Amino acid sequence: MQIRRGQEVTLHYPDLEVPAGTRLAVTGPSGSGKTSLLHVLAGLLRPQAGAVQVGGLRLDRAPQRVLDAYRRTGVGYVFQDFHLLPGLSALENVELGLRVAGVGDARTRALGTLRALGLGHRLRHRPTELSTGERQRVAVARAVAHRPGLLLVDEPTAHLDRARAQEALSLLIEVARELGSTLIVVTHDPLVAGQLPAQLSLEAAPGAGP
Numbered sequence: 484m485q486i487r488r489g490q491e492v493t494l495h496y497p498d499l500e501v502p503a504g505t506r507l508a509v510t511g512p513s514g515s516g517k518t519s520l521l522h523v524l525a526g527l528l529r530p531q532a533g534a535v536q537v538g539g540l541r542l543d544r545a546p547q548r549v550l551d552a553y554r555r556t557g558v559g560y561v562f563q564d565f566h567l568l569p570g571l572s573a574l575e576n577v578e579l580g581l582r583v584a585g586v587g588d589a590r591t592r593a594l595g596t597l598r599a600l601g602l603g604h605r606l607r608h609r610p611t612e613l614s615t616g617e618r619q620r621v622a623v624a625r626a627v628a629h630r631p632g633l634l635l636v637d638e639p640t641a642h643l644d645r646a647r648a649q650e651a652l653s654l655l656i657e658v659a660r661e662l663g664s665t666l667i668v669v670t671h672d673p674l675v676a677g678q679l680p681a682q683l684s685l686e687a688a689p690g691a692g693p
């Protein structure tokens with residue numbers, strides 16, 4: 484697969500097949516295209532060449548409305564900076580994600596997910612009133628509440644100390660196992676990568692990086 488980013492950068496990816504339920508770490512130097520790969524798998528970006536298939540769906544040639552529905556219902560994405568809406572409480576952030584995914588009884592599902600992730604005492608707090616680890620758990624709750632088959636996580640330990648990083652990784656592995664979801668984690672951290680059973684190491688892109 485090949486993705487063009489801007490005028491100068493073209494990212495080339497090796498062929499790879501990931502069986503459903505795999506827990507995969509994606510590593511590689513800065514600029515090698517780790518986040519771009521997550522964007523393709525989330526249906527946010529189309530490759531210029533090559534094929535990308537998730538389940539039975541060819542993401543590279545699916546009509547836009549099909550891709551949009553896939554992204555809303557089939558994918559959970561935990562962004563590096565969480566991307567929580569600052570004006571909404573933890574509960575409202577998760578609830579909104581469920582409504583976007585078209586899940587009925589979003590309030591009850593959001594409550595259940597946040598409580599299961601140990602955030603029952605932070606439901607009404609806004610993101611600025613939460614610790615970094617708590618914000619991340621809200622982001623994980625929002626990503627998994629609609630029970631996606633594919634969970635994509637960008638640098639889950641970037642903002643955390645070692646103990647919190649280990650907790651965050653264990654939580655992601657546990658949640659993915661419970662859901663039976665495929666888990667793909669982009670990471671710079673060898674300790675994180677080493678705890679996931681499958682690895683994809685990307686090479687520096689020509690013309691990219693420092």
Ligand SMILES: Nc1ncnc2c1ncn2[C@@H]1O[C@H](COP(=O)(O)OP(=O)(O)OP(=O)(O)O)[C@@H](O)[C@H]1O
Pocket residue numbers: 488489490492494511512513514515516517518519520688690691692
């Ligand atoms: N929206 C964009 N427009 C133009 N170029 C982009 C865009 N997003 C990323 N790029 C470029 O594509 C290349 C790969 O970026 P990407 O963020 O996927 O790499 P990465 O491996 O995740 O890097 P890092 O570890 O630094 O986050 C970089 O050279 C980057 O500058």
